[in-house]
Amino acid sequence: xxxxxxxxxxxxxxxxxxxxxxxxxxxxxxxxxxxxxxxxxxxxxxxxxxxxxxxxxxxxxxxxxxxxxxxxxxxxxxxxxxxxxxxxxxxxxxxxxxxxxxxxxxxxxxxxxxxxxxxxxxxxxxxxxxxxxxxxxxxxxxxxxxxxxxxxxxxxxxxxxxxxxxxxxxxxxxxxxxxxxxxxxxxxxxxxxxxxxxxxxxxxxxxxxxxxxxxxxxxxxxxxxxxxxxxxxxxxxxxxxxxxxxxxxxxxxxxxxxxxxxxxxxxxxxxxxxxxxxxxxxxxxxxxxxxxxxxxxxxxxxxxxxxxxxxxxxxxxxxxxxxxxxxxxxxxxxxxxxxxxxxxx
Amino acid sequence: xxxxxxxxxxxxxxxxxxxxxxxxxxxxxxxxxxxxxxxxxxxxxxxxxxxxxxxxxxxxxxxxxxxxxxxxxxxxxxxxxxxxxxxxxxxxxxxxxxxxx
Amino acid sequence: xxxxxxxxxxxxxxxxxxxxxxxxxxxxxxxxxxxxxxxxxxxxxxxxxxxxxxxxxxxxxxxxxxxxxxxxxxxxxxxxxxxxxxxxxxxxxxxxxxxxxxxxxxxxxxxxxxxxxxxxxxxxxxxxxxxxxxxxxxxxxxxxxxxxxxxxxxxxxxxxxxxxxxxxxxx
Numbered sequence: 001x002x003x004x005x006x007x008x009x010x011x012x013x014x015x016x017x018x019x020x021x022x023x024x025x026x027x028x029x030x031x032x033x034x035x036x037x038x039x040x041x042x043x044x045x046x047x048x049x050x051x052x053x054x055x056x057x058x059x060x061x062x063x064x065x066x067x068x069x070x071x072x073x074x075x076x077x078x079x080x081x082x083x084x085x086x087x088x089x090x091x092x093x094x095x096x097x098x099x100x101x102x103x104x105x106x107x108x109x110x111x112x113x114x115x116x117x118x119x120x121x122x123x124x125x126x127x128x129x130x131x132x133x134x135x136x137x138x139x140x141x142x143x144x145x146x147x148x149x150x151x152x153x154x155x156x157x158x159x160x161x162x163x164x165x166x167x168x169x170x171x172x173x174x175x176x177x178x179x180x181x182x183x184x185x186x187x188x189x190x191x192x193x194x195x196x197x198x199x200x201x202x203x204x205x206x207x208x209x210x211x212x213x214x215x216x217x218x219x220x221x222x223x224x225x226x227x228x229x230x231x232x233x234x235x236x237x238x239x240x241x242x243x244x245x246x247x248x249x250x251x252x253x254x255x256x257x258x259x260x261x262x263x264x265x266x267x268x269x270x271x272x273x274x275x276x277x278x279x280x281x282x283x284x285x286x287x288x289x290x291x292x293x294x295x296x297x298x299x300x301x302x303x304x305x306x307x308x309x310x311x312x313x314x315x316x317x318x319x320x321x322x323x324x325x326x327x328x329x330x331x332x333x334x335x336x337x338x339x340x341x342x343x344x345x
Numbered sequence: 346x347x348x349x350x351x352x353x354x355x356x357x358x359x360x361x362x363x364x365x366x367x368x369x370x371x372x373x374x375x376x377x378x379x380x381x382x383x384x385x386x387x388x389x390x391x392x393x394x395x396x397x398x399x400x401x402x403x404x405x406x407x408x409x410x411x412x413x414x415x416x417x418x419x420x421x422x423x424x425x426x427x428x429x430x431x432x433x434x435x436x437x438x439x440x441x442x443x444x445x446x
Numbered sequence: 447x448x449x450x451x452x453x454x455x456x457x458x459x460x461x462x463x464x465x466x467x468x469x470x471x472x473x474x475x476x477x478x479x480x481x482x483x484x485x486x487x488x489x490x491x492x493x494x495x496x497x498x499x500x501x502x503x504x505x506x507x508x509x510x511x512x513x514x515x516x517x518x519x520x521x522x523x524x525x526x527x528x529x530x531x532x533x534x535x536x537x538x539x540x541x542x543x544x545x546x547x548x549x550x551x552x553x554x555x556x557x558x559x560x561x562x563x564x565x566x567x568x569x570x571x572x573x574x575x576x577x578x579x580x581x582x583x584x585x586x587x588x589x590x591x592x593x594x595x596x597x598x599x600x601x602x603x604x605x606x607x608x609x610x611x612x613x614x615x616x617x
Contacts (some may be wrong), residue, residue: 078479119579122502129510133482136514140475140521148521155518159511179579348451349563353491356458358553360465360484362546367469369542372535375474375520379481382512383465386488389504397495398563400572402585405500409582412507413597417604419512423519424611430523 005108013114017094025248026056032248032303039307060241068237073143082141083235083242086134090249093127096120097256098182100266100288103280111182112266112288119179124257125166128212132158134246135214135231142234150230153220153314160321161211161218167329168205171198171336172261185265190272195262197339201332202262204325209254211321214247216306220314255298259291263298266291353394360387374426374436378419385415453494460487474520482513497577 030045030052037044045052070079095114102111117123132155139151172194173179176187188194195202211218222230232243259265266287273283312320360383367380389408396404426436433441464484471477485508492501575581586594 078475119498119502122499122506122579126502126505126510129506129514132510132514133517136517136521137479140517152518152521155514155521159514159518162510348454350566351557351561351563352454352458353495354557354562355554356462356491358550358557359462362550362553363465363469365549366542366546369546370535370539371469373474375516376469376477379474379477379516380469382481382508383468383484386485386508389500390488390491393492393495393497393500395562395566396576397497397573398566400576402576402581405497405577405582406585406590408497408500409503409586410593410597412503413601416507416512417600419515420604420608421611423515424608427519427523427612436523 009108009110010114013112014095017099017114018091021091021094021249021252024252025245026060028248028251028299029059029244030056031299032306035300035303036307039304063237063241063244066237068239069234071143071234074234075141075143078137078141079234080239082134082138083239083246085137086131086246087242087249089127089131089134090246090253093124093253094256096123096181097253097260098185098265099256099291100284103284112284113182116180116182120181121169121173121179121184121261125162125169128165129162131212131250134243138235138243139231142231144234146227146229146233147231150220150222150227150233154214154231157214157218157220157317157321158212160318161208161325164204164321164325164329165208165212167326167333168201168208169261170329171201171332174333174336174340181260181265185260185267188264188267190264190267191269193262193264193269198332198336200328200335202258204329204332205262206258207320207325209258210302210305211317213250213254215251215302217309217312218317219311220317251299251302252295255295255302258298259294263294350394350398354391357387357390357394360384360390372437372439374429374438374441377438378422378426382415382419385411450494454491457487457490457494460484461491475517478513478516478520481516482509485509485513495577496573499577499579499582 033055034044034052036042045055048054048058070076096117097120098111098113098116100112102109104110135154135158136151139147139149139154142148172184175194175197176184178184178187210216214220214222220230222232227233232240235243268286268290273286278286364380364382364384364387367383368377371377371380389411392404392408392411396402396408429441430436435441461484464480464487467480468477468484471480485504489501489504489509492498492504
């Protein structure tokens with residue numbers, strides 16, 4: 001492929017992924033509200049369109065039309081910069097996650113990932129480590145004590161859980177012997193998913209992912225009863241929408257990452273569909289469907305946990321991160337190393 | 346690689362000098378500390394530039410170790426600054442000129 | 447004008463300008479933010495030099511951990527009234543700047559005098575493979591295993607030391 005063709009294909013991929021992300025994010029918000037209503041025996045939004053399916057668009061218009069209030073005490077520039085960082089980090093992370101295998105399109109071999117980087121996992125870790133800035137800066141620049149408390153909490157929380165996240169990924173990398181997401185997916189094969197081989201690592205990664213996305217039970221940075229709204233107390237209109245979108249985009253990315261690392265990516269368990277003799281495009285379609293099916297299941301899990309488990313206390317959160325999750329992640333690395341030594345995996 | 350290595354070296358030297366100026370002129374302990382990080386990073390840039398132009402890995406390993414040292418230094422230094430602030434309520438390093446209290 | 451020169455000018459310019467801003471802002475948070483930008487542009491320069499692993503490590507370690515720690519401490523302490531400290535001692539500042547300028551000219555003179563581009567002899571194409579995780583890992587766990595372990599001990603000691611120093615003393 002020539003340079004121009006690569007550029008064009010990459011742009012198309014970015015556009016497609018971006019559209020999918022935006023649609024998923026807006027409908028995730030809708031489903032969150034419906035599922036919370038269902039959990040609490042309410043109705044939830046059901047007025048706009050059939051069963052409320054147009055609610056996301058109504059929300060977006062409402063937020064667009066609201067007045068943008070910047071507090072007197074705020075550092076204006078950083079106040080506006082923070083949601084931009086949040087969105088940037090949330091959307092660029094998706095670049096390295098494969099949603100399907102590569103396929104042949106006329107004369108071109110197209111892989112279903114925006115950037116097939118050979119250190120994709122490190123790229124993801126680097127970007128998630130930048131995500132702290134958005135919340136910390138939002139908290140600091142608002143010039144309000146609630147925001148500041150939320151910001152300080154989030155920086156401590158996200159640094160702490162980043163460590164156990166990194167160590168859990170270590171176990172996966174040991175097995176796959178590569179940092180490329182596609183290679184990691186393919187190394188898991190049909191049924192040898194990392195979630196079965198290293199369940200401890202799977203659990204530590206899952207918990208860390210909840211903490212990194214600031215979802216309940218770890219949403220201390222925005223704990224409503226104590227901190228009003230936490231780091232986004234002073235945000236309104238589109239800036240608030242930025243944080244809102246980023247939070248849900250982060251959920252999508254976390255679940256995509258969990259699928260890639262632990263749940264076999266786009267592969268279907270036990271059934272080798274290449275032996276079924278299907279058309280090439282149909283196989284690819286099945287793979288993509290499998291990926292999005294897993295993603296939907298995980299996202300439902302995220303929502304389910306939110307409306308089931310109460311919030312942790314701050315010291316409990318730190319204890320869990322440092323005294324439970326971190327040693328468990330280390331244990332997981334030893335477990336994987338022993339497996340490799342004994343079974344030559 | 347078409348650009349001569351001198352470009353990288355001069356950029357690195359400039360950043361190092363800025364670090365020195367920061368350490369010499371600023372009195373805020375945290376900013377002095379950040380200037381030191383700036384100097385460490387300029388040295389890293391030189392290491393990586395030479396490693397890359399000579400086509401070997403060893404310069405990059407040194408950068409790796411410098412990063413480890415910088416992380417250790419940041420942890421200890423910031424802990425010292427915290428303890429200092431708790432005792433003297435100041436970050437001005439000119440006011441912290443006695444060896445004991 | 448090749449792509450490489452354009453990228454170098456952009457990234458190097460950002461690095462140079464932000465390094466000036468870091469040491470001239472009275473507000474430490476603004477300084478810290480520009481330092482993050484400086485580190486990010488350095489990571490870009492490392493990518494330009496084919497040092498992929500170091501570039502990512504730069505973002506993870508410096509931007510993701512060290513600078514967040516700085517921000518955390520600044521926000522925790524909330525140092526007030528920086529302007530007063532900032533505008534003190536103009537004479538010292540002028541002298542320091544002159545000294546620094548002289549040193550800088552000296553270094554530049556040395557760089558051109560010795561012309562290091564004649565003495566770098568290695569294969570430039572080899573640097574593509576030299577910067578990968580595999581190459582660095584192999585070197586790190588064979589020839590440099592002792593410094594690696596020493597760095598690990600250093601970090602352990604630093605963690606314990608930081609805990610001891612920053613722990614609140616209850617009397």
